[in-house]
Structures are given as C-alpha cells and as structure tokens.
Amino acid sequence: MDSLLKHMVDMTGHRDHAMLDISVISAVQELAGAAQARIMSIVSVSGQQYLRARASIEKGCEARLEDVVDGGPGEPLAIHPELISCLAEHRSHAEACGADGMRLLWLPIWFGDKASTCLEIRNDQPFCNDAIHTVSGIVGVYRNFQNLLDYSERDSLTGLLNRKTFDDQMKRMLHSAHEQDLRLPGQMERRQLHGTEKQWLAVVDVDHFKAVNDKFGHLYGDEVLILIANLMQTSFRSQDRVFRFGGEEFVVLLRSTTPENAWKIIERFRTNVENHDFPQVGRVTVSVGFVSINAYESPVVTLGHADQALYYAKSSGRNRACHYDDLVSHGVLKKVTSNDIAEFF
Numbered sequence: 001m002d003s004l005l006k007h008m009v010d011m012t013g014h015r016d017h018a019m020l021d022i023s024v025i026s027a028v029q030e031l032a033g034a035a036q037a038r039i040m041s042i043v044s045v046s047g048q049q050y051l052r053a054r055a056s057i058e059k060g061c062e063a064r065l066e067d068v069v070d071g072g073p074g075e076p077l078a079i080h081p082e083l084i085s086c087l088a089e090h091r092s093h094a095e096a097c098g099a100d101g102m103r104l105l106w107l108p109i110w111f112g113d114k115a116s117t118c119l120e121i122r123n124d125q126p127f128c129n130d131a132i133h134t135v136s137g138i139v140g141v142y143r144n145f146q147n148l149l150d151y152s153e154r155d156s157l158t159g160l161l162n163r164k165t166f167d168d169q170m171k172r173m174l175h176s177a178h179e180q181d182l183r184l185p186g187q188m189e190r191r192q193l194h195g196t197e198k199q200w201l202a203v204v205d206v207d208h209f210k211a212v213n214d215k216f217g218h219l220y221g222d223e224v225l226i227l228i229a230n231l232m233q234t235s236f237r238s239q240d241r242v243f244r245f246g247g248e249e250f251v252v253l254l255r256s257t258t259p260e261n262a263w264k265i266i267e268r269f270r271t272n273v274e275n276h277d278f279p280q281v282g283r284v285t286v287s288v289g290f291v292s293i294n295a296y297e298s299p300v301v302t303l304g305h306a307d308q309a310l311y312y313a314k315s316s317g318r319n320r321a322c323h324y325d326d327l328v329s330h331g332v333l334k335k336v337t338s339n340d341i342a343e344f345f
C-alpha cells in the first residue's frame with residue numbers, strides 16, 4: 001500500500017503530460033511486477049491506425065521518453081486483433097499472448113467514447129485479477145489527471161492550446177534546439193540528415209474581424225473563431241502545435257520542415273480559410289506572418305519578428321502570408337538587432 005500511495009503522490013505532483021506518462025508507466029510496471037510497460041498514442045495515418053510509444057520502462061531500468069522525431073507511423077494496430085476488438089467494443093482492457101510467449105495486457109484510456117492513448121504491459125506470467133484491478137485504478141487516476149492538465153492548457157472557446165502552454169512548449173523547443181547544437185561531432189549525423197529543416201513560428205490574425213462582430217454580432221464572431229480553429233487543426237500536421245493567444249490571434253509552431261514546406265503548409269491553411277463558407281458570414285480571410293525559430297533568440301524576439309511580417313501582410317492587402325526572413329532579405333523590413341525591432345523601410 002505504501003508503494004501505491006507513493007506512486008499516486010508522484011503522479012499527481014506533475015504539471016506536464018510527459019512526466020505524467022513517465023509516472024504512470026513506472027507505477028504500473030512496479031505494482032503489476034511486469035517485465036515492461038509502455039504508454040502509446042493511437043494515431044491514424046492515411047486511414048490506418050498505429051500505436052506510437054511515448055514512454056516505456058523495463059524491469060530494473062529507468063523509465064524513458066521515446067524519441068518520435070525520426071520514427072515511421074508506428075506499430076500497425078492490425079497486428080493486435082484483441083486490442084482492435086477491445087477498442088471496437090469499448091472495453092476497459094484486453095489480454096493476449098504474443099508470438100514470443102509473453103503475456104500482453106492493454107488498457108485504453110477512454111475519454112467519453114474516444115481512446116487516443118493506450119497503456120501496454122508485458123509479462124512472462126499471466127496477469128492475476130488483483131494486478132488488473134490495481135492497474136485499472138491507476139489508469140482511472142491517470143485519466144482524471146490528464147483531463148485536469150488538458151483543461152488548464154486549453155482555451156475554453158476553441159479548445160486550442162492557450163498562451164501559457166505556448167510559453168512552456170516554446171521553452172522546451174528552444175532547449176532541445178540548444179541541445180542539438182551542443183552535440184559532439186560524432187553525434188551530428190541526425191541533424192545533417194534533416195538538411196535545411198527548421199522549426200517555424202507563424203502568427204495568424206483574422207482580417208477585419210471587428211466588422212464580422214459589428215455586422216453579425218459576437219455569437220457569429222465566436223463561431224468564426226471556432227471554425228477557424230477547426231480549419232487550423234485539419235490544415236496543420238499532427239506534430240505541429242496550434243495555440244489561441246486570445247482575441248482573433250492564433251500562433252502555430254511548425255516542427256522540422258524546410259522553408260518550401262513551411263510556405264506550402266501555411267498557404268494551404270490560408271486558402272482553406274479563404275475557400276470555406278462560414279455560415280451566415282460567408283467569406284473570411286486571414287493574414288499570416290511567419291519566421292524560422294533561432295535557438296539563440298528569445299521567444300519574445302521570435303514572436304516580434306513574426307508580428308512584423310504579419311503587420312506587413314495586413315498593410316499590403318491582407319489575405320496573404322509573409323515570411324519575415326524573406327522580407328528582411330528583400331529589403332522590405334530592416335532587422336534592428338540592438339533593440340530587436342524590425343522597421344519598414
């Protein structure tokens with residue numbers, strides 16, 4: 001019981017999803033006496049479902065986060081028919097015996113009728129009812145705590161991530177960019193493999209949004225914001241992150257992509273908005289300013305650069321995307337390094 005309480009205190013002491021994942025697999029591995037435990041995302045890629053490990057632990061070792069940057073889509077769900085039926089029948093857990101003779105226990109984490117996370121425990125012995133009961137209880141605490149974390153991280157109108165979460169994620173992104181730059185020469189291959197891939201920050205602002213509110217009222221204005229948030233979630237990739245900063249301003253962090261792809265992804269979103277028929281309101285457009293993220297510049301400076309590109313997009317006709325570095329290199333904006341403000345020529 002002492003051990004169970006210790007794990008509960010540890011799990012509920014985190015304010016971060018990754019650390020909560022580490023805590024839950026450490027708890028279930030120890031309390032079920034299992035050989036291995038993994039926490040996995042259930043993702044859909046081109047209509048196929050896959051399991052993608054986020055963190056794992058083996059008996060006698062420390063739990064660790066899995067690096068998903070270089071991975072493929074993951075492990076096809078199709079190789080686990082017992083888990084497929086468990087998900088289809090909305091059950092709390094499923095058991096199977098693997099080809100290597102190991103026993104597998106899966107516990108999907110249900111939020112309403114959806115499960116996008118699944119816990120997997122492996123052992124060389126069958127799982128007894130007591131162990132399944134204890135692990136199910138831990139999954140319940142994990143689910144409730146995930147819900148609380150989600151609530152504090154999201155904007156209540158659109159469900160997108162909020163400003164506070166942006167600050168945390170940006171810090172983490174800059175930290176990992178610094179770590180990559182500090183790799184020893186022998187560890188540089190991974191960076192070189194990615195060639196010109198960079199991280200990007202885009203600021204999105206709805207054009208003439210005040211006129212939407214004035215003409216149709218705030219309820220229709222709110223609906224436009226919700227629909228734009230939905231278009232953002234479908235236009236950007238699953239590894240990108242979309243935030244609402246309040247009002248009609250949104251921010252996107254694009255992970256590891258080339259300048260050409262950043263343009264393509266942002267343009268795809270801009271035209272998706274332009275072509276969308278907003279109920280009652282009709283046509284709505286957005287302007288976008290974007291910039292590559294430099295590990296040696298503070299988030300405030302990076303945001304300032306994206307904002308400068310956004311203001312240029314607004315002042316030069318709206319319904320367009322502008323790349324800060326292009327504007328600087330074409331002499332449209334001047335980069336002032338002393339006080340980190342770019343000015344129009």
Ligand SMILES: Nc1nc2c(ncn2[C@@H]2O[C@H](COP(=O)(O)OP(=O)(O)OP(=O)(O)O)[C@@H](O)[C@H]2O)c(=O)[nH]1
Nearest residue numbers: 205206207208209210211213218221222246247248
């Ligand atoms: N409906 C709704 N309106 C909001 C919300 N937050 C801010 N607004 C409104 O958004 C409008 C923003 O207007 P402005 O900053 O003048 O900009 P704009 O009309 O979009 O013009 P440009 O950005 O120059 O294209 C204001 O009228 C705010 O009241 C919200 O949560 N819901």
